[in-house]
Amino acid sequence: MRPSAVALSGVTRRRLLQQAQRAARLAPPFFLFGMPGFASTASRSDKALIAITMDLEMSRDYPQRGMTHWDYEKGNLDEPTKQYALHAARIVKQYGGVIHFFLVGRVLEQADVGWLHQLIEAGHPIGNHTYDHVNVMAGTAAEVQYRFQRAPWLIRNKSVAEVIRENIEMTTQAMRQRLGIEPNGFRAPGGFAGGLRERSDLRELVKSLGFRWCSSLYPSHPTTTPGSPPDEQLWKSLPRAWQEAQPFVYSDGLLEIPMSPVSDVTAFRSQRWKLAWFLESVRHAVDWAIQNRAVFDFLCHPSCLVVEDPQGEVFHTIGRMVTDAGDKAALVSLDDVAKQAWPRQP
Numbered sequence: 114m115r116p117s118a119v120a121l122s123g124v125t126r127r128r129l130l131q132q133a134q135r136a137a138r139l140a141p142p143f144f145l146f147g148m149p150g151f152a153s154t155a156s157r158s159d160k161a162l163i164a165i166t167m168d169l170e171m172s173r174d175y176p177q178r179g180m181t182h183w184d185y186e187k188g189n190l191d192e193p194t195k196q197y198a199l200h201a202a203r204i205v206k207q208y209g210g211v212i213h214f215f216l217v218g219r220v221l222e223q224a225d226v227g228w229l230h231q232l233i234e235a236g237h238p239i240g241n242h243t244y245d246h247v248n249v250m251a252g253t254a255a256e257v258q259y260r261f262q263r264a265p266w267l268i269r270n271k272s273v274a275e276v277i278r279e280n281i282e283m284t285t286q287a288m289r290q291r292l293g294i295e296p297n298g299f300r301a302p303g304g305f306a307g308g309l310r311e312r313s314d315l316r317e318l319v320k321s322l323g324f325r326w327c328s329s330l331y332p333s334h335p336t337t338t339p340g341s342p343p344d345e346q347l348w349k350s351l352p353r354a355w356q357e358a359q360p361f362v363y364s365d366g367l368l369e370i371p372m373s374p375v376s377d378v379t380a381f382r383s384q385r386w387k388l389a390w391f392l393e394s395v396r397h398a399v400d401w402a403i404q405n406r407a408v409f410d411f412l413c414h415p416s417c418l419v420v421e422d423p424q425g426e427v428f429h430t431i432g433r434m435v436t437d438a439g440d441k442a443a444l445v446s447l448d449d450v451a452k453q454a455w456p457r458q459p
């Protein structure tokens with residue numbers, strides 16, 4: 114698999130920025146961000162780019178509400194979760210697409226990683242999601258990850274910055290050694306409303322570890338009262354969040370590919386939606402992306418959906434909509450989104 118993680122030299126970065134600026138002058142992109150930390154967005158396509166992304170990790174409250182066990186072992190995936198990832202990948206393949214997976218590195222300590230080889234052989238890209246699902250914004254050791262609250266000796270004498278660097282680096286190393294691949298991009302655990310806008314140090318870190326793009330932004334958006342269905346007010350307000358979730362280039366050349374609301378854990382865990390409501394929100398989002406030829410980066414987790422959508426209806430919903438849209442939309446990986454953002458990138 115072609116490695117997506119390539120270190121950028123200063124010259125390359127400058128050239129990318131110049132290209133993005135030139136592209137912005139020639140043809141106004143869909144979404145311009147005039148906020149500090151942004152150079153401009155370079156996203157422009159004649160098609161809607163629909164990416165299905167899945168974070169390979171365990172989730173709190175699954176399979177039973179109230180369970181916190183997995184907070185300490187985010188990367189120790191159980192059998193139903195791994196089988197669901199394979200099941201979802203097969204569905205998306207039927208529609209001619211791939212799932213862009215993000216891996217929590219600790220799963221590579223398991224005896225059998227055959228399921229990951231199956232995903233790789235079927236052409237699904239896999240990115241780096243840190244080794245222990247660490248909070249890259251953590252200010253103290255206790256905030257880094259629950260595992261280190263219980264077992265602080267694992268990170269003794271290390272600064273928070275060192276722990277975070279090591280957690281990303283170690284995952285790349287583990288993917289090389291156990292899977293024989295380079296990671297396809299980096300996704301920050303959690304998701305932040307402002308992405309890495311205010312954290313040039315973290316952007317430098319991500320770039321220094323060989324990544325050209327990252328996925329760290331999940332825009333804030335209105336929610337419903339837990340247990341109640343989405344209403345007109347929510348449908349009216351979501352387009353703003355989808356717009357905020359369009360790719361853009363930070364001022365130092367790192368490309369951000371945000372996650373688009375509403376994620377599965379937000380819908381099911383926080384808002385206690387029913388599957389039908391979630392499917393409706395996905396239909397609204399894909400419709401909007403097709404109408405605006407925009408990017409929709411669908412974020413989901415096999416540990417959540419194996420309980421909430423065991424048949425994988427959401428993947429059929431997205432697959433059918435993209436198929437019906439003909440040449441107005443395409444199912445893509447986040448590497449494809451990155452290529453569109455930098456069309457002249459060699």
Ligand SMILES: [Zn+2]
Nearest residue numbers: 168170302303
């Ligand atoms: Zn995650």
